[in-house]
Amino acid sequence: xxxxxxxxxAAEDDAGPNGSPRENQPEPESAILLFDTTHQxxxxxxxxxxxxxxxxxxxxxxxxxxxxCGLAIEVRASDLEAVRAVLGAAGIPFELYxxxxxxx
Numbered sequence: 107x108x109x110x111x112x113x114x115x116a117a118e119d120d121a122g123p124n125g126s127p128r129e130n131q132p133e134p135e136s137a138i139l140l141f142d143t144t145h146q147x148x149x150x151x152x153x154x155x156x157x158x159x160x161x162x163x164x165x166x167x168x169x170x171x172x173x174x175c176g177l178a179i180e181v182r183a184s185d186l187e188a189v190r191a192v193l194g195a196a197g198i199p200f201e202l203y204x205x206x207x208x209x210x
Contacts, residue, residue, distance in 0.1 A: 135183040138203035139193075140166060140173035147177040150198045157192040159185045170203050178203065 141147040147163070154161040162180045166173055179200075181189050186202075193200055 136180050137183050137186045138164070138167065138170075139179045139181065139189075140170055140201040140203050141175045141177065141179075142173060142199070144175050144177060146198050146200070147175050147179060149196065150193055150200060151179055153192050153196040153198060154179065154181065154189055157188070159189055159192070161189075167203060167205065169205065172201060173203075 139150065141150060151161055151163055160182055164178050164180050166176050166178045170178070
């Protein structure tokens with residue numbers, strides 16, 4: 107197989123359910139989702155990917171004291187409403203991370 111054919115096959119394997127290619131990098135604007143359990147975080151990641159959206163498992167931000175799980179999921183901010191619907195349909199509770207802003 108040629109390099110071009112391998113690249114094309116790899117791109118097809120990476121296509122989302124609507125045929126658009128999944129990118130490996132998030133948009134500059136992203137949202138962090140927090141979970142209470144590792145099970146919820148892992149199930150959430152699988153549901154988001156199955157829904158055709160990009161996500162990345164990341165450590166819980168240190169100032170996110172409300173979440174009990176040490177894992178969080180980063181998603182594109184532009185996908186947030188659709189991801190909310192996917193997680194809601196799957197019955198996976200989460201909280202949107204809002205960073206603490208320190209006043210000077």
